[in-house]
Amino acid sequence: MTGEPPAAVIATPSPAPAPTTAAPQPTSPMPRLDCASLSEALAETAGGDRGHDPQEVAHLESCLRCRVEQFRYRHLMQALSRLRDTPVPTDPRLESQILVYLDRHGTRWAWDARPRLAAKVAAGAAAAAGLIAFTARHRRIAKLAS
Amino acid sequence: MTAASRGILRVVDSDAAEAERNADARSESQSAKDTAQLVELSKSGDREAFDRLVRVTHRDAYALALRLTGNAEDARDVVQDAYLRAYKGIDRFRGDAQFSTWLYRIVANCSNTHLSRRQRQRHDTLSIHTELIDTRPEHDPALQGDRAELRVRLDEAIRKLPERLRSVVVLRDVYDLPHEAIAAELGISVTAAKVRLHRARRRLREQVLPMPGEVPRP
Structure with a gap:
């Protein structure tokens, strides 16, 4: 010391x-x-x-x-x-309790956990739907014109 | 034993200690690499890798939670919440600090939330035990006992600290988190964190290593 x-x-x-x-x-x-x-x-x-x-x-x-x-x-x-280096008594079941808790609540891949991905997919879907609608309308107009 | 043989033994001992230190350093560095790999795999959605991270880190996380909450049941709840938050937010871990430091911050934050919620539900009864400390001036703990005894007294004194003081001293002086991180996780200013830290140190010093004739504050 x-x-x-x-x-x-x-x-x-x-x-x-x-x-x-x-x-x-x-x-x-x-x-x-x-x-x-x-x-x-x-x-x-x-x-x-x-x-x-x-x-x-x-x-x-x-x-x-x-x-x-x-x-x-x-x-x-x-x-x-x-x-910090002194171990504390730990329940041997703790690890499995944490893993079970994660299984029960760990919705990492659900939409609520991935808002950015969800927003991107929703935007992509909307754009695709718009494109399909626009193409269909354009074809119908072209057909009517011919 | 001659002086020469004692000298040789000392050299051998110091070489062995050096070798042991090197082995420890290598093993620490290997374990840091393993953890970094597990973190990368977890980020890419490998749940098994995250489970292994839990396996290697949960004892440390629980020890911190126990020291922050002072109660095994609360510590278990805090650790479960902390791992859930870590699992959901591992994408945000940039790797600037060690994974353990990042996890400690989450544990500190969860503990703070948990204790605030619990405080609203029931009164704090910790202060009633304060009188159990021996304040007799003829007892000078600094001159008595070994490390283990001091550790037990210190653990006990930390448990008896008010929660707001306990959190800062554990996070700063035991887990070496920076003042800024502590302030952020506890939702207080850096100045307030420092003031609480100095009060906590003073109380611990008074309780565990009192000056002769000093009466520890309740």
Whole structure:
């Protein structure tokens, strides 16, 4: 595991029941960031969508409690990503239940499932009927004329 | 055992591990090719090919449905609906992403629909179990137990999350779906999906790996 604090750091108890105000703050000239704000940022950055800004980094460097919390978020994220490969108990009948359900409801080739094909066939049929009617009329006129 | 023989064993072990990794990678690549072929055949109307797709993917799809719904019966209904939608709409699968990702999106969407429908029918009773979590400060779970134990606690904590938080954290942090896809399938904005995700992570961290003296939120 990367960035894992030493065991002594993890085991360090919280300095006070309300650590959001009691934790040490960075001494840099940047505006101070409290533990509660950093805690929100830790939840946000845990997935790696964004990194920490300099203010957050400065706070983390000076605050043991927040480093422990950061470590726990990493631990959580690793456990979450491992869940995907963890099999869950599956009913052995599930596969056949899905296939039966598909047989019963899977009307993929019916007109309702293929509206574009249905429209094309209907248009084709209408055009063919029109052509036949037009040809028949034309022949009748030609016959009458002759 | 001498230091030299330990060194040789380490090298042999690392070679074996490397060979195993290569074999895994080859088998994954072969399985991806097989799936792609089955998808192509299914697109051309081969029902048998689709049945084989069901055979190779249904366990993963069910696992996702179970994690999203938290209930075996609902998960089965969701998976059945998802495969039906996949079957009817496989023409629309362009192959930009993996078939499994496409299927996960359908499962997420079906699960969302199913849970919304169910919520209208009955009240959510999940919150009554929240008090079962041990909040004693002397218990520091981060320092106790192994991976299996952590997994069990995590599974339990995920099940107890409100549905709207559970969906995003499962889809993003377990199944690695992009924020945009999650937002689209759940019918919410990307910003809302991110806010829910951060809340869910925070709750899970509080429940599974609480800081000393921290009381998890209900």
